[in-house]
Amino acid sequence: MRIELERRPRASALYAVLSPFIALILTVIAGGVMFWLLGKDPVSALYSFFVEPLLDVWSLHEIAIKAAPLILIGVGLSVCYRSNNWNIGAEGQFIMGAIAGSIVPVVFHEWHSPLVLPLMLVFGMIGGALYAAIPAFLKANMNTNEILSSLMLVYIAQLFLDWMVRGPWRSPEAYNFPVTRDFAPEAVLPEILASGRTNLGFVFAIVAAVLIWFMMRYTLKGFEITVLGQSERAGRFAGFSSRRMIWFSMLLSGALAGLAGISEVSGNINKLQPIISPGYGFTAIIVAFLGRLNPLGIIAAGLFLALTYVGGEAVQLTLSVSDKVTRVFQGLLLFFVLSCDTLILYRIRLVFPGRAVPAAHGGAE
Amino acid sequence: MGIVEAILLTVITAATPLVLAALGELVTERAGVLNLGVEGMMIMGAVLAFAATQATGSPYVGILAGIAGGALFSLLFGFLTLTLVANQVATGLALTILGLGISGQIGEAYVGMSGTKLPQIAIPLLSDIPYLGSLLFRQDLIFYMSIALVAGTSWFLFKSRAGLKIRAIGDNHASAHALGIGVIRIRYLAVMFGGACAGLAGAQLSLVYTPQWVENMSAGRGWIALALVVFASWRPWRLLAGGYLFGAVSISQLHAQALGLGIPSQFLSALPYAATVVVLVLISHNRRTTLINTPASLGKPFVPDR
Numbered sequence: 001m002r003i004e005l006e007r008r009p010r011a012s013a014l015y016a017v018l019s020p021f022i023a024l025i026l027t028v029i030a031g032g033v034m035f036w037l038l039g040k041d042p043v044s045a046l047y048s049f050f051v052e053p054l055l056d057v058w059s060l061h062e063i064a065i066k067a068a069p070l071i072l073i074g075v076g077l078s079v080c081y082r083s084n085n086w087n088i089g090a091e092g093q094f095i096m097g098a099i100a101g102s103i104v105p106v107v108f109h110e111w112h113s114p115l116v117l118p119l120m121l122v123f124g125m126i127g128g129a130l131y132a133a134i135p136a137f138l139k140a141n142m143n144t145n146e147i148l149s150s151l152m153l154v155y156i157a158q159l160f161l162d163w164m165v166r167g168p169w170r171s172p173e174a175y176n177f178p179v180t181r182d183f184a185p186e187a188v189l190p191e192i193l194a195s196g197r198t199n200l201g202f203v204f205a206i207v208a209a210v211l212i213w214f215m216m217r218y219t220l221k222g223f224e225i226t227v228l229g230q231s232e233r234a235g236r237f238a239g240f241s242s243r244r245m246i247w248f249s250m251l252l253s254g255a256l257a258g259l260a261g262i263s264e265v266s267g268n269i270n271k272l273q274p275i276i277s278p279g280y281g282f283t284a285i286i287v288a289f290l291g292r293l294n295p296l297g298i299i300a301a302g303l304f305l306a307l308t309y310v311g312g313e314a315v316q317l318t319l320s321v322s323d324k325v326t327r328v329f330q331g332l333l334l335f336f337v338l339s340c341d342t343l344i345l346y347r348i349r350l351v352f353p354g355r356a357v358p359a360a361h362g363g364a365e
Numbered sequence: 366m367g368i369v370e371a372i373l374l375t376v377i378t379a380a381t382p383l384v385l386a387a388l389g390e391l392v393t394e395r396a397g398v399l400n401l402g403v404e405g406m407m408i409m410g411a412v413l414a415f416a417a418t419q420a421t422g423s424p425y426v427g428i429l430a431g432i433a434g435g436a437l438f439s440l441l442f443g444f445l446t447l448t449l450v451a452n453q454v455a456t457g458l459a460l461t462i463l464g465l466g467i468s469g470q471i472g473e474a475y476v477g478m479s480g481t482k483l484p485q486i487a488i489p490l491l492s493d494i495p496y497l498g499s500l501l502f503r504q505d506l507i508f509y510m511s512i513a514l515v516a517g518t519s520w521f522l523f524k525s526r527a528g529l530k531i532r533a534i535g536d537n538h539a540s541a542h543a544l545g546i547g548v549i550r551i552r553y554l555a556v557m558f559g560g561a562c563a564g565l566a567g568a569q570l571s572l573v574y575t576p577q578w579v580e581n582m583s584a585g586r587g588w589i590a591l592a593l594v595v596f597a598s599w600r601p602w603r604l605l606a607g608g609y610l611f612g613a614v615s616i617s618q619l620h621a622q623a624l625g626l627g628i629p630s631q632f633l634s635a636l637p638y639a640a641t642v643v644v645l646v647l648i649s650h651n652r653r654t655t656l657i658n659t660p661a662s663l664g665k666p667f668v669p670d671r
Binding site: 003005007086088138142143144145147148149151152153155156159160162163166167282285286289322324325326327328329330331332334335338339341342346348 | 401441445448449450451452454455456458459460462463464465466467469470473585588591592595629631632634635638639641642645646649650651652655668
């Protein structure tokens with residue numbers, strides 16, 4: 001049996017909508033098989049992974065808290081990927097944003113003012129953008145592959161954070177634990193609902209997603225991003241500069257990742273410590289693709305991926321399965337999303353040996 | 366054994382996995398396929414090699430398991446990018462994320478267990494040469510394999526007919542297809558070779574470099590291997606030089622930490638990653654030479670017309 005692809009005359013609108021859902025169903029089935037292999041009852045495991053977290057208020061708040069950074073980073077990455085700039089170092093930009101934003105509450109901890117929080121957020125965005133400026137500069141001016149440079153910078157950022165909290169910024173009151181001093185109350189992002197811990201970061205995420213959705217859909221900039229991403233040559237004829245686009249998309253996604261970093265630290269952790277992210281910067285790549293690089297889709301995708309974090313913690317407690325299942329789920333999901341996207345542009349045909357191959361010249365390539 | 370010899374030995378041990386993983390990726394990229402999943406295939410090789418060694422007691426079975434695991438895992442990438450023409454960059458990332466997840470899951474049972482180190486094999490006569498003997502001829506099997514694979518791959522790519530086909534596909538898949546070369550079939554084989562080499566590199570990590578299982582023990586080496594391919598401008602022998610250079614950098618930072626020069630250890634640990642970026646910039650800033658060396662179809666999808 002062979003699998004052959006036949007290019008559709010035009011992209012299928014039906015599958016463009018359906019493909020993420022098919023991918024989700026396939027992931028859940030594969031997840032059931034995985035739980036079965038681990039010797040657990042697949043139905044009840046899947047129930048406590050995907051459904052139970054939706055049934056109590058505390059878990060819903062946890063999902064919102066974890067979805068916020070995923071959505072913020074994911075919408076930034078969607079602009080990058082649409083314009084063919086492969087920033088995969090958002091994890092590093094997240095960390096650098098968190099460090100830059102923490103300058104105010106850690107170094108100037110005796111300064112109390114309502115300006116503290118806005119300043120932190122601005123610093124966070126600048127920190128993330130500056131860190132993304134390195135691969136942007138190297139790509140735009142030195143012709144250096146941004147995939148590798150941005151990824152290498154993640155490792156460097158992680159080590160830098162580790163040094164900061166063990167060295168210069170270690171709290172004098174923390175009994176040698178590698179943490180900074182706790183942020184003062186005015187440096188903490190306020191909670192937005194009376195029922196739980198969800199903080200303002202979630203609002204930032206939704207606002208950013210809607211703004212970028214608007215930009216992509218209704219502004220010339222959005223058109224420029226799409227054109228340059230699909231064909232640099234066509235973009236040049238339209239007078240668009242792919243070099244400027246490198247800078248624009250990288251700085252934008254860096255700033256959003258930085259905002260996510262400082263929001264997470266300020267709203268959720270309230271201090272810096274050696275590890276501040278369970279891989280949000282990498283998971284956001286999955287979020288961007290699951291949301292089909294559409295900001296509104298990314299909101300939904302971010303909530304779903306947040307559910308996999310919370311569900312992973314839940315099965316760890318109830319079934320004593322390792323929380324590594326979360327990573328497996330996330331990897332599987334990206335695989336299924338990418339394979340289902342094939343359905344949008346191609347018809348898939350199974351060809352069995354011994355039967356005549358239909359003479360189709362669908363103008364492929 | 367002198368201190369210089371001891372240091373050189375550690376450099377060789379650190380360089381071998383980089384050389385192996387990069388060599389596999391070099392062949393894959395020569396066929397026009399960009400597989401960013403090296404890190405994922407490597408870590409799968411590491412955990413499967415360790416598990417098989419624990420199960421059978423023989424590190425040689427471990428090596429086989431690492432190779433087979435890497436090759437099978439790469440098939441997943443091959444199916445998506447070659448059969449379903451999915452985006453190669455995104456699929457490679459997916460392979461890495463999935464590999465890190467699955468390996469963590471499998472490795473859970475082996476955390477903290479002491480492993481079996483791959484024994485050294487002294488080559489008669491040659492191993493008695495002063496200095497050189499103990500460095501190059503009293504090594505483990507994977508080291509010998511790495512040198513043989515570099516030599517063999519170089520010959521294969523540039524002197525054999527099949528190698529010519531691979532390079533033709535990588536430079537222009539449409540013309541190669543028109544000549545009747547089975548583009549997709551050969552690309553599958555190239556991807557699997559890349560997976561097998563990455564798996565072997567992973568086996569070296571868990572059987573030689575640090576004979577135990579630690580989560581995420583590949584620590585970015587798969588990504589450094591990707592950079593090495595660019596550094597070597599897609600030529601196997603240059604890869605050997607680049608691999609040893611990077612091995613030296615990562616070992617020098619360990620020795621500097623041991624000496625305690627007053628430089629924070631985190632800065633020294635960041636050195637190999639920073640060096641990778643610097644080297645990439647130096648190699649690729651000349652747009653013209655990059656264009657000449659890069660396989661022209663690299664990363665581009667191919668759908669055969671019938």
